[in-house]
Amino acid sequence: MNERIRTRIHVEGIVQGVGFRPFVHALASTYGLAGLVGNDHGGVFIEAEGPPAAVTALVRALRDRPPTLAVIERVSLTPVPPTGARAFTIAPSVTGAPAHALIPPDVATCDACLAELFDPADRRHRYPFVNCTGCGPRFTIILALPYDRDTTTMAGFPLCDRCAREYRDPRDRRFHAQPICCPACGPALTLRAPDGTALPGDPLTEAATLLATGAIVAVKGLGGYHLAADATDHTAVTTLRARKRRTGKPFAVMAADLPAVRELCDLDDTAARLLSGRRRPIVLLPRRATTPVAPSVAPGTRELGVALPYTPLHHLLCRELTRPYVLTSGNSSGEPIAHDDEDARRRLGGIADAFLSHDRPIHAPVDDSVMRVFDGAPLPIRRARGYAPEPLRLPWPFPLPVLACGAQQKSTFCLAQGNRAILSQHLGDLEDYRTLRAYTTELGRLRRLTGIEPALVAHDLHPEYLSTKYALSLNGVDTIGVQHHHAHIVSCLAEHGEPGPVIGVAFDGTGHGGDGTVWGGELLVADLATFDRAGHLEQVPMPGGATAVRQPWRMAAAFLHAAHEPAHGLDVHARNPAAWQAVSAVLAAGGPAAPLTSSAGRLFDAVSALAGICDRAGYEGQAAVELEQRADRTVRDGYPVTVTSGPPVVITSTDLIRAVAADLRGGVATGVIAARFHHGLAEAVTVAVRLVADATGLGTVALSGGVFANTVLLGGITERLRRHGFRVLTHHRVPCNDGGLSLGQAVAAAAQTACA
Known part of the structure; x- marks a missing residue:
């Protein structure tokens, strides 16, 4: 009847900075348990002493109804001898061991704090830093783990007596809220x-x-x-x-x-x-x-x-x-x-x-x-505040700790160990020195906070990416290159917990291909470790290389040249005839000044410039973004496109250019042209996927790459593929653009290493 047991419990996951210790303290009080709770390098440790049924109830509550902000990954139990304790306390944090606890992202102000903010009778009325255990800054203020006030940037703000009483009171919602403050003791x-x-x-x-x-x-x-x-x-x-x-x-x-x-x-x-x-x-x-x-x-x-x-x-x-x-x-x-x-x-x-x-x-x-919204779910464009550095838990373990260094633009990195992949916040474009410095600083910080010391470093195959150069500069680790578009498809597979193989459609601006050309409109038969290039968009010259990315009219010239389509009667030529003539000479000469590309992004650039929407891009993807926005949503017909069966399957994108040019000369509205282009490309992709499926027997398609931030194209392809019975995977947890690339690199590199 009076049997008492004591159980040591360790909880891993996002359990620091989410009100977990106060939650456990309240549970122990509810169940009449003695013992303690505290933070350590790996999560939260608990010792619960009392009747066996009460201890079991506490453990069940930890697993089944944790605090709203918590993510429970594992609960470990170890019996220990009872001590006869009668009280339950919050113990000092245990330090000294390498950290591997998970870090919570920043959290928007909760309703309870908002009520105080606008209550004239409250002592925190109009105080811009009101917060509690359920809201406020977390990731942005953490200096080290375990998570306590003295390991945050709030360490320089000693608590006043009233805040200290709230902090110590188990009945207060600010019980052990580390950023707690008020006008008397907090930031100003x-x-x-x-x-x-x-x-x-x-x-x-x-x-x-x-x-x-x-x-x-x-x-x-x-x-x-x-x-x-x-x-x-x-x-x-x-x-x-x-x-x-x-x-x-x-x-x-x-x-x-x-x-x-x-x-x-x-x-x-x-x-x-x-x-x-x-x-x-x-x-x-x-x-x-x-x-x-x-x-x-x-x-x-x-x-x-x-x-x-x-x-x-x-x-x-x-x-x-x-x-x-x-x-x-x-x-x-x-x-x-x-x-x-x-x-x-x-x-x-x-x-x-x-x-x-x-x-x-x-x-x-x-x-x-x-975020955008697609198919009733989030479609991430940039993953940062509120999401990072919350890990993605994968169904397969990494065989060794991995660092993936990401891409040049929309840069992120990924640290992976066990079943966790921790994707950094969006850091920007690495060609800016300040961004590169922020990249290396944040990488060092997250390595210290997570305790992940990589044994394998993954990078893009492009030798001039600064992320690649950074990876190859590291000593004492193995490095492995991952093809850009394979990494895109693997990122989509990883967020769905799918090993493949699938038919992967990877559409983006540019990526280092395996054949000396610039890829970007690819159909891959891929699993986590391997891929075959089963198809692609028709290759055309890219006059001036990277200059064509900033000047979409160059791609208009390139596609017209490849389509043997004269430029007369088209405004894009008339707007700058001298420059057009110079680029035409480059296209006629060929060679390294006009490398071949299969890029979907450059196809969008060409159509946008032809249609008079965007000749010169002030930001990455501007021509494609504005082309999507101009598409008339009432139009349902699309331009016909030839798709050759191969292998490889080739989508003849110059058919689209000829159709666009014909409609422009016929005075068709820009919105109609933009819509017909999208629908024609979506139908061509569907035909190409069906050809690959006939050859492989695969019925699942993964769509990834920055072009699929375009919901007109994404919706058109998804709808058509589903109509033909395909299962379609799209992004909902990480960006389809290069912001999600490091996740794919990490998973692909680990899979290749495991297969070696």
């Missing part, structure tokens, strides 16, 4: 001029006044600085564009709440859940014709990138300004987001008219995540 908001001079008045009110009168304000957020401007003020937005040197790429907008979003955009249930969830990404939504947002916020697109407030400061700004405001990364075009205060003033001083800042240091810079 400041408003300063670009030269650092403090500006008079309440910082928040004055910042909102500046925004309302057309100023640009740099705002320090969770993972770095943003640049804010009144989204309804065309002059303010164009001023921001000029200062930031961002000519055409759309800006994101922050709206106060879901009703405010509905005034700007069409909003379905999936998008509403994404916007209002704890991760709070930017979501790309169809823009309403009546939106008050200035057209200059998102030129060339029928969509708006919209976010809801995810920090108390954002909520307060929305309340003060009472209108949507641009909130874009705090950088000049091509640079990483600024997060250090002094660096931000140096880099943003020529852009911002004022700095709304605070004195809580940001340890890890993290940009905003960006």
Whole structure:
């Protein structure tokens, strides 16, 4: 009747920084158990003493109903002798061993904290740093593990007596909330001029006044600085564009709440859940014709990138300004987001008219995540704040610790060990020195926090990628190259837990091919370790190499040349005849100045330039993005395309160019041409996949690569393939673009090593 046992319990997963110790303390009280709970290098340790049924109930609760933010991966039990303890306590964290606990991402402000924020009677009324065990900064402030206040950037803010009482009170929702603070003991908001001079008045009110009168304000957020401007003020937005040197790429907008979003955009249930969830990404939504947002916020697109407030400061700004405001990364075009205060003033001083800042240091810079919605689920475009560094758990173990170094653009890296793959936050394009420095800094930081010491390093085959050069510079590890498009397909397989083989359709801008040409429109028969190139888009010259990426009109010339289609009667030729003549000479001569490419991205560039949509790209993928946005959604017919059975199967993309040219000469509307192009390509891909399936017997198709961020093409191909009985895998957890490439590299390299 009075039997007592004591069980040592170890819980692994995302269990630090999510209120797990207070949760266990409350459970122990409920079940009348004695013992202790604490953090260690690998997770949470518990010793529970009491009646066997009560201990069993506690263990069951740990597994079945953990805190909302927790992810339980493993619960280990070891019987130990009872000690006769009668109390349950939170023990000091155990340090000294190499860390391998998982790090929680930052979490949007919870409803309980928001209620306090706007309650005039509450001591945290209008305090921009209110948080609790269920919300607030995590990844961006963690210096080391185990997760305690003195291992975060809050270490420099000693608790006042009232906060200390809340921190120690098991009945309080701030019980052991490490970033806990209040106006008496926490960070403080400041408003300063670009030269650092403090500006008079309440910082928040004055910042909102500046925004309302057309100023640009740099705002320090969770993972770095943003640049804010009144989204309804065309002059303010164009001023921001000029200062930031961002000519055409759309800006994101922050709206106060879901009703405010509905005034700007069409909003379905999936998008509403994404916007209002704890991760709070930017979501790309169809823009309403009546939106008050200035057209200059998102030129060339029928969509708006919209976010809801995810920090108390954002909520307060929305309340003060009472209108949507641009909130874009705090950088000049091509640079990483600024997060250090002094660096931000140096880099943003020529852009911002004022700095709304605070004195809580940001340890890890993290940009905003960006999502689209496809097929009733998220389609990640950029995976960062709110998601990173949450691991992906795979159904197969890595045989040894792996580092995958990712690509040159939209760079991420991946650290993998056991069944976990930890994908870094989006870091940017490595050709910028600051981004490369941020890449190496974050890699070192995550290696220390996760305790993963790679024995195998995977990299892209392109010898000039700085990520490849970094991988090959490392000593004491084995390195392995992974073909770019195989890595894309494997990233899709990995997030679905599928080993393959599948028919992989990898469509992107460029990737180092295995035959000396530039790939980018590939059909692969692939599993995790191997692939065969079963088909591709027709190869055409790429005049000027990388220059053609920035000047889509060059690809228009190349495709017309390959199609033996004259340029007369087409505006793209008339707009710059001298340059056209020079490129035509390069195409006629051939050779290394015009390498062959099968790139789907370059095909989109050509059609966009031919149709008069985008001749010169101000940002990566601009021509393709604007072509998608111009497609008339009421059009259902597509251009006919020849698909040769091979092997390899070849999609004759010059057929599309001839059809586009004919419609342009016939005066067909641009939107109709864009739609017919998309539908024609989707039908051709479907025919090509069916030919590969006939030869292989495969019935599953994986779609990956940056072109599949285009939901018109993605939807067209998916719908057709499903109609023919194929099972289709698309991305929902990692980006289809190069931001997800490092996951595919890690899994492919491990699979190849296991097969060796």
